[in-house]
Amino acid sequence: MQTEATPAQADVSELDLVRRCQVGDTEAFDELVTRYRTRVFSMIYNMVHNEQDAWDLAQDSFLKAWKSIERFRGRSSFYTWIYRIVMNVTIDWLRKKHIKGAGAEFDDAIQLRQVDPASKTVPKTEALPYEMMQRGEIRARIEQAIDQLSPEHRAVILMKELEDMQYHEIAEALGCSIGTVMSRLFYARKKLQNLLRDVYENV
Amino acid sequence: MKTFEEKWTAWLDGQLTGRELLEFEASLPDRAAAEAERAEARKVGELLKRELGARTLTNEEFFSHQLRERIEQETGERSRASAVRRRKNSSWWTIPRLLWMGTVSLALFLVCTFLVMQNEKPAEESQYLTQILNARVDPVVSPDATVSIFEVKQERVTVLWTEGLQSLPADYAAK
Numbered sequence: 171m172q173t174e175a176t177p178a179q180a181d182v183s184e185l186d187l188v189r190r191c192q193v194g195d196t197e198a199f200d201e202l203v204t205r206y207r208t209r210v211f212s213m214i215y216n217m218v219h220n221e222q223d224a225w226d227l228a229q230d231s232f233l234k235a236w237k238s239i240e241r242f243r244g245r246s247s248f249y250t251w252i253y254r255i256v257m258n259v260t261i262d263w264l265r266k267k268h269i270k271g272a273g274a275e276f277d278d279a280i281q282l283r284q285v286d287p288a289s290k291t292v293p294k295t296e297a298l299p300y301e302m303m304q305r306g307e308i309r310a311r312i313e314q315a316i317d318q319l320s321p322e323h324r325a326v327i328l329m330k331e332l333e334d335m336q337y338h339e340i341a342e343a344l345g346c347s348i349g350t351v352m353s354r355l356f357y358a359r360k361k362l363q364n365l366l367r368d369v370y371e372n373v
Numbered sequence: 374m375k376t377f378e379e380k381w382t383a384w385l386d387g388q389l390t391g392r393e394l395l396e397f398e399a400s401l402p403d404r405a406a407a408e409a410e411r412a413e414a415r416k417v418g419e420l421l422k423r424e425l426g427a428r429t430l431t432n433e434e435f436f437s438h439q440l441r442e443r444i445e446q447e448t449g450e451r452s453r454a455s456a457v458r459r460r461k462n463s464s465w466w467t468i469p470r471l472l473w474m475g476t477v478s479l480a481l482f483l484v485c486t487f488l489v490m491q492n493e494k495p496a497e498e499s500q501y502l503t504q505i506l507n508a509r510v511d512p513v514v515s516p517d518a519t520v521s522i523f524e525v526k527q528e529r530v531t532v533l534w535t536e537g538l539q540s541l542p543a544d545y546a547a548k
Binding site for chain 2: 194228
């Protein structure tokens with residue numbers, strides 16, 4: 171797993187930083203945030219597909235981590251521990267959003283995909299290079315496919331495929347058994363294979 | 374005992390080894406189809422990694438700054454909340470404490486009063502005073518007679534001052 175830490179930062183062990191945070195050192199926490207903010211944001215973004223929501227959820231996750239850092243006992247890595255918080259916050263948010271049924275129509279990511287490029291209402295801009303446009307379309311297709319997975323299945327597949335996390339790490343982050351992780355991976359993969367077959371066969 | 378889904382996932386990720394691997398591969402009805410599906414699953418994984426992998430956080434410093442502010446705000450709110458809680462607790466203690474103090478003071482007052490009243494015995498009246506008070510001056514014999522009494526209770530002294538008496542009444546005699 172890669173972090174944003176520079177060699178100088180890496181010298182300070184994560185556990186030292188956590189210990190300092192536990193006695194109220196906000197600078198130590200700031201350093202932990204610097205190490206993990208991009209990964210956390212990226213993970214959340216891939217779950218929710220909206221930059222502003224991902225930003226807010228990442229903020230909420232780190233704030234929650236700060237509030238409960240006293241309870242961190244160091245039995246797992248800080249990364250796994252914070253991922254558990256991130257997943258709880260994000261999955262809760264996705265569930266609430268799903269229950270409310272609102273918001274999706276205002277999601278800018280979805281709106282952009284729904285805009286017809288030939289429409290007269292689209293402002294004239296510099297033409298995007300073909301490759302970029304194609305890539306944007308592929309990305310949009312992938313996001314659409316991920317949107318069709320349950321929050322738990324999204325979390326499992328993204329942690330496995332993007333973060334290369336081990337089954338036990340994913341289980342720890344989601345607070346479930348390894349068997350459940352493997353089972354969720356099975357169904358998530360099957361569904362994505364069906365939804366994205368034409369994409370990965372043509373790329 | 375692993376389920377089929379668990380074994381399939383482990384096989385796909387190359388986590389099955391030894392006897393477990395041989396048993397699982399032997400149990401597959403169509404090995405070629407399974408291999409094709411494994412290849413497809415790997416393609417999906419690669420696609421996700423390639424297309425979703427790098428999502429940069431713009432304004433990283435602003436992100437940290439905003440978070441610092443929220444933490445400071447949170448810390449301030451928490452200390453204010455604990456101060457309010459402390460104040461609430463102290464006011465909660467004041468009323469019982471006042472009641473308790475009041476009760477104790479009242480009890481002390483009653484005890485002291487009782488003790489003081491027990492120690493204070495009524496002064497004995499002078500035998501002479503009784504006699505004087507009982508005495509009668511005959512207005513016919515002594516029309517201008519006046520009798521004054523001066524009494525100092527603490528020293529148990531009573532002075533009888535008589536004026537205008539021609540003679541002491543017959544029944545006024547120290548017995």
